[in-house]
Structures are given as structure tokens and as C-alpha cells.
Amino acid sequence: xxxxxxxxxxxxxxxxxxxxxxxxxxxxxxxxxxxxxxxxxxxxxxxxxxxxxxxxxxxxxxxxxxxxxxxxxxxxxxxxxxxxxxxxxxxxxxxxxxxxxxxxxxxxxxxxxxxxxxxxxxxxxxxxxxxxxxxxxxxxxxxxxxxxxxxxxxxxxxxxxxxxxxxxxxxxxxxxxxxxxxxxxxxxxxxxxxxxxxxxxxxxxxxxxxxxxxxxxxxxxxxxxxxxxxxxxxxxxxxxxxxxxxxxxxxxxxxxxxx
Numbered sequence: 001x002x003x004x005x006x007x008x009x010x011x012x013x014x015x016x017x018x019x020x021x022x023x024x025x026x027x028x029x030x031x032x033x034x035x036x037x038x039x040x041x042x043x044x045x046x047x048x049x050x051x052x053x054x055x056x057x058x059x060x061x062x063x064x065x066x067x068x069x070x071x072x073x074x075x076x077x078x079x080x081x082x083x084x085x086x087x088x089x090x091x092x093x094x095x096x097x098x099x100x101x102x103x104x105x106x107x108x109x110x111x112x113x114x115x116x117x118x119x120x121x122x123x124x125x126x127x128x129x130x131x132x133x134x135x136x137x138x139x140x141x142x143x144x145x146x147x148x149x150x151x152x153x154x155x156x157x158x159x160x161x162x163x164x165x166x167x168x169x170x171x172x173x174x175x176x177x178x179x180x181x182x183x184x185x186x187x188x189x190x191x192x193x194x195x196x197x198x199x200x201x202x203x204x205x206x207x208x209x210x211x212x213x214x215x216x217x218x219x220x221x222x223x224x225x226x227x228x229x230x231x232x233x234x235x236x237x238x239x240x241x242x243x244x245x246x247x248x249x250x251x252x253x254x255x256x257x258x259x
Contacts, residue, residue, distance in 0.1 A: 017205050032056070062226070064141035070233025071137055072184075075112040077237075079105050082189040098177040105184060113138035116183075118176050121150045129168065131175030135183055145183055176183040203240045210235040213247060219254035 035052050038044045065256040082101050084094035115136050123130040125148050134145045152170040180186065205213075217225055229248075232238055238246055
């Protein structure tokens with residue numbers, strides 16, 4: 001890699017923003033400063049410079065992934081059950097329409113920085129279409145979800161009741177509805193709940209308890225920190241009922257000597 005290319009990469013690094021609340025900003029700043037010093041030194045080995053750039057890119061990717069997971073926990077906590085207001089005469093059952101689901105949950109997940117992009121792809125299964133959804137987060141991480149569905153060209157009795165275009169559109173709409181519910185763990189309920197209010201959300205730990213977990217996590221291996229972030233997003237999302245067990249596991253892991 002030429003020195004000009006290195007300088008261009010260095011400029012790109014300077015433009016990277018660190019997601020707040022995911023990892024200490026000082027760690028990212030120290031890494032950028034190290035890369036800047038190396039780029040300014042003509043004696044630095046080009047291969048070593050390239051490895052430094054790759055290390056920083058992995059660090060930024062890990063931050064973005066942790067921010068994605070934390071926001072997903074918050075979004076799912078905010079999303080309430082969706083009422084089944086539509087009726088399917090063929091199956092004599094109620095269901096929640098895509099527009100009802102979107103109207104209720106999109107304000108919640110967009111407020112947490114998410115956006116959805118749907119499309120189709122080839123399916124390895126004969127007679128099926130693959131519905132794909134790219135879930136994008138404002139801090140740069142994107143996760144793809146997919147579902148393979150048979151073309152909805154026949155009714156419940158097995159007789160064809162749609163044209164090819166209508167079958168594709170129906171399948172795409174069905175896939176979007178179920179992918180959206182799967183991604184955000186949306187629960188659908190009948191409108192009549194006999195006057196019973198939904199159960200209150202489970203309480204999470206206090207800020208002081210979250211700080212205790214964060215302090216112990218810093219003494220643990222990167223692998224354990226990544227696993228924790230994948231499950232909870234951040235310490236503040238741990239449920240109160242889990243605190244003792246989670247705290248004990250992290251304390252035990254933190255006491256082990258790190259390589």
C-alpha cells in the first residue's frame with residue numbers, strides 16, 4: 001500500500017464516529033492517535049500499518065454491533081402486543097394485518113434508530129421465494145433476516161385462485177408481515193381480553209447495579225464481553241430477577257487470569 005493510500009485511509013479513520021454508550025470513547029481515540037502517528041512515520045512498515053487499520057475497522061464494527069443489540073433490546077421492550085383486527089374467511093381465524101403491525105410498532109423501532117428494507121432473492125427450495133429484510137441501525141450495523149415461502153397461488157382447498165403476479169405479491173406481503181414480527185418479537189392478541197390489562201413489563205436493574213456489572217465486565221475476556229453484549233446489549237438491560245445470577249457469573253469470570 002502506498003503512503004498516499006495510507007493517508008487516504010487515515011482520513012477515513014478520522015471521520016469515524018464512536019457510538020455513545022457502547023465502548024469508551026478514549027479507547028477509540030487512542031487507537032486513532034496510534035494510527036495517525038504510524039501514518040506520519042515514513043519508517044513504519046506498510047504491512048504493519050495495514051494491520052492497524054484492519055484492527056481499527058474490527059473495533060468500530062464491534063461497537064456498531066453492540067449498539068445494534070442494545071437498541072434491539074430497548075425496541076422489543078417498548079413494543080406492545082398487536083391486536084388481530086382482520087378476519088380470514090378461509091381459515092375462520094383472526095390475524096393482524098401488515099399495516100396494523102407497521103402503524104403500531106414502526107414509531108417504536110425507528111425511535112431506537114432502526115429502519116427496514118425488504119426485498120426478494122432466489123430460494124434453494126423449488127416453488128419458493130426468499131423474502132429478505134435488512135435491518136439497519138443508525139450506528140452502521142446491518143443484520144439480514146430471511147424467510148423461504150411457497151408461492152401463495154392456491155386457496156385452502158388446493159385450487160389455484162391467483163395469477164402469477166398476485167401470487168408473488170401475496171407471498172411477499174405475507175413474508176414481510178411474519179419477518180417483521182419475528183425480528184421484533186411481536187406478539188399478536190385478540191382484541192377482546194375480557195377487560196384484563198396486559199401484565200406490567202419486568203423491571204430492570206438500577207443504574208448502580210448496572211455500573212457494578214460494567215466494572216466487572218471490563219476485567220473479563222473480550223469473548224465474554226461480546227457474548228454479554230449480544231444477549232443484553234448493555235448492562236442496563238439486565239432484568240432485576242437476573243441480577244444475582246448474572247453478577248455471580250461475571251464475578252467468577254473476572255477472577256480468572258486473562259491471557
